[in-house]
Amino acid sequence: xxxxxxxxxxxxxxxxxxxxxxxTITHSLSHHNxxxxxxxxxxxxxxxxxxxxxxxxxxxxxxxxxxxxxxDQAVKDIIGLSLLTxxxxxxxxxxxxxxxxxxDSYADYYIANSDRTPFFAPIEGMLQTxxxxxxxxxxxxxxxxxxxxxxxxxxxxxxxxAVTRCADESGSKPDPQMLNDILDxxxxxxxxxxxIGDSIYDIQMANRLGMTSIAVxxxxxxxxxxxxxxxxxxxxxxxxxxxxxxG
Numbered sequence: 517x518x519x520x521x522x523x524x525x526x527x528x529x530x531x532x533x534x535x536x537x538x539x540t541i542t543h544s545l546s547h548h549n550x551x552x553x554x555x556x557x558x559x560x561x562x563x564x565x566x567x568x569x570x571x572x573x574x575x576x577x578x579x580x581x582x583x584x585x586x587x588d589q590a591v592k593d594i595i596g597l598s599l600l601t602x603x604x605x606x607x608x609x610x611x612x613x614x615x616x617x618x619x620d621s622y623a624d625y626y627i628a629n630s631d632r633t634p635f636f637a638p639i640e641g642m643l644q645t646x647x648x649x650x651x652x653x654x655x656x657x658x659x660x661x662x663x664x665x666x667x668x669x670x671x672x673x674x675x676x677x678a679v680t681r682c683a684d685e686s687g688s689k690p691d692p693q694m695l696n697d698i699l700d701x702x703x704x705x706x707x708x709x710x711x712i713g714d715s716i717y718d719i720q721m722a723n724r725l726g727m728t729s730i731a732v733x734x735x736x737x738x739x740x741x742x743x744x745x746x747x748x749x750x751x752x753x754x755x756x757x758x759x760x761x762x763g
Contacts, residue, residue, distance in 0.1 A: 542550065548710070548728035550761065555704040556646055557695065559713035560657040560664065561595060562735025565671070567633035571625065577737045578622035579607060582614050595736040596658050596715030598683035630670055635735070642758040643676045649762070652702050655680040656694040656700055656711065656721075678702055690720035695727060710748075712757065719745035732757055 567715060575591045584607045596748035604636060605617050610618065646653060653676050657664055661682045664717045675693045679701045686694035701708060711722040713734020719742060722729035729745035733739040742750060751757045 517602065531617070550710060550728070550749075551763070553651070553708060553710045553728065555652045555654065555657050555698070555702055555709040556761065557654045557698055557709060557711045559596070559711075559718050560655055560659060560667070562714035563654075563712055563718075563732055564635060564639050565633050565667065566636050567667075568592065568595065568736050569763075570629060570633050574622055574626045575602075577625050578618045578642075581621045582610070582618050584610060584614075584618070592648045592736045596713070596717035597687050598658050598688035599660065602658075626663070627666060632666055633667065635671060635673075636754040638753055638758055640673070642754075642762060643673070645758075645762045647676060652678045652704065654678055654698045654702065656686075656698060657681075658689055658717075660684045667675045673675045689715075689717040690724060692721045692727075695721060695725055699743070712761075714742075716745050717743055719747045722747075730757065730760065 530605075558564050561571060572588050572591045573699055575586065579586055586606045590603075590606055594605050597605070599619055602665065603610070603618050603622075607615065607618065641651060655664070657680070659667075659682050661684055664680060664682050668677075668680070679698050681694035681697050683689070683694075686697050695709075696712060699706060706725060706727055710728040710730060711718065712730040713719060713722075713730060714732045715737050719731050721731050723745065728749075729747040730749040730751060731737075731742035731745070732754075733750065733752045735741060739750065739752070749760060751760055
């Protein structure tokens with residue numbers, strides 16, 4: 517693969533255009549033209565929604581309720597996987613019964629606090645613009661269906677997405693089945709789609725299909741961890757993502 521090239525973004529953390537910004541957009545020299553993408557597929561947590569802090573907090577509460585402890589970084593490292601897969605990794609000494617109990621405790625705490633997870637600014641405006649441009653939007657997430665439906669309801673955002681797929685329907689990332697399901701549902705070709713995510717599992721999933729990918733550095737994984745997965749594009753901020761997708 518060609519060595520990635522880095523270009524200065526015109527966007528800062530403020531939506532005002534500035535040529536002195538330090539944010540970057542990185543893309544492969546083997547160009548994937550985003551203007552040709554009719555289907556824009558997003559990860560949810562850490563990509564559209566500012567929920568990483570709550571996920572870490574919730575996992576600590578759930579594990580400790582059943583006598584298990586972990587670290588913030590360990591929790592961040594499993595974000596993107598299905599919940600039960602993540603619990604298996606974090607608490608390998610737990611019995612199957614204890615893992616299910618941790619899962620239930622996690623769901624209870626997260627649901628009770630889900631009003632604390634807004635969209636990143638300016639994500640909702642970006643979704644509106646992409647819809648107005650005639651793009652189809654979709655979500656591919658490690659959440660369970662019940663959990664995703666709750667946050668879609670809470671954020672009043674069902675109407676933005678033509679289709680959503682979850683880990684309990686299509687398997688945990690980086691298995692690309694959920695992307696295949698979305699392509700089938702929307703009747704779009706692989707070359708017409710792009711996937712955006714903040715975890716290494718997101719980029720691994722897109723790469724397994726050869727799908728154009730955008731890694732976002734403002735979620736769970738570091739920019740160096742994401743760059744090692746060789747995404748097609750890489751952005752530092754939600755504003756940079758908005759400019760890249762909306763033009």
